[in-house]
Amino acid sequence: MTRTPRLTLTLTAAALMVAANLLGATTADADDDPSVPPGTEATAAAPVEVDANDPDLKLPEGATLAEAKVLDIKQVVEDQTGEERREDTNADVKFALQAEVLFPKDSAKLTGEAKARIASIAEEIEKQNATRIRVFGFTDNLGSSAHGDVLSRKRANAVQGVLDAELNDSTVTYEVRGYGEQYPISSNETEEGRKKNRRVEVSFPRSES
Numbered sequence: 001m002t003r004t005p006r007l008t009l010t011l012t013a014a015a016l017m018v019a020a021n022l023l024g025a026t027t028a029d030a031d032d033d034p035s036v037p038p039g040t041e042a043t044a045a046a047p048v049e050v051d052a053n054d055p056d057l058k059l060p061e062g063a064t065l066a067e068a069k070v071l072d073i074k075q076v077v078e079d080q081t082g083e084e085r086r087e088d089t090n091a092d093v094k095f096a097l098q099a100e101v102l103f104p105k106d107s108a109k110l111t112g113e114a115k116a117r118i119a120s121i122a123e124e125i126e127k128q129n130a131t132r133i134r135v136f137g138f139t140d141n142l143g144s145s146a147h148g149d150v151l152s153r154k155r156a157n158a159v160q161g162v163l164d165a166e167l168n169d170s171t172v173t174y175e176v177r178g179y180g181e182q183y184p185i186s187s188n189e190t191e192e193g194r195k196k197n198r199r200v201e202v203s204f205p206r207s208e209s
Helices: 006-024 112-127 145-167 191-197
Strands: 075-078 084-088 092-098 132-138 173-178 199-205
Touching: 092 112, 112 145, 112 199, 132 145, 145 173, 145 199
Parallel strands: 132 173
Antiparallel strands: 075 084, 084 092, 092 199, 132 199
């Protein structure tokens, strides 16, 4: 019985994958109602290592390469206290504010300092000419999950209310959600980590101009 070399099988499978991508590629549509917060989606698996000079990888007759695109590079800036975090990509801007600087413990009532911080985010929204804003609330894993869901939603609603008043623009639409203890950005095993997870995120598209 003759065995096919394992390397040949790997290269053939890789060739089929490349050809399928070249001939059947389509443009993905943005999800208007995401089930997870932007930035938490699963990333693609690492590509299969192949020999670029292998004849099986030549383009089929009539096929063309996919249109080139700029990779989405993320820049993250966090203040020394960790109370405020800003993430910039080619497409979006996201602010994350720790709950402690926005609300008293286990409360959804904004402090005076919180309103000033939210007003500065509204200024950036105006600068980017954004008309679609996402406001997501999160908690740590202390207490019941149901309580966290309700509290995070109330806090997101409070932040959205200040943004709406500051922007005073009827063309702006909001997506407001409370995710509770889902999607932590740090470990819930320490108070420092839980503090980072108790947050409200405000994200919006970056201006193309």
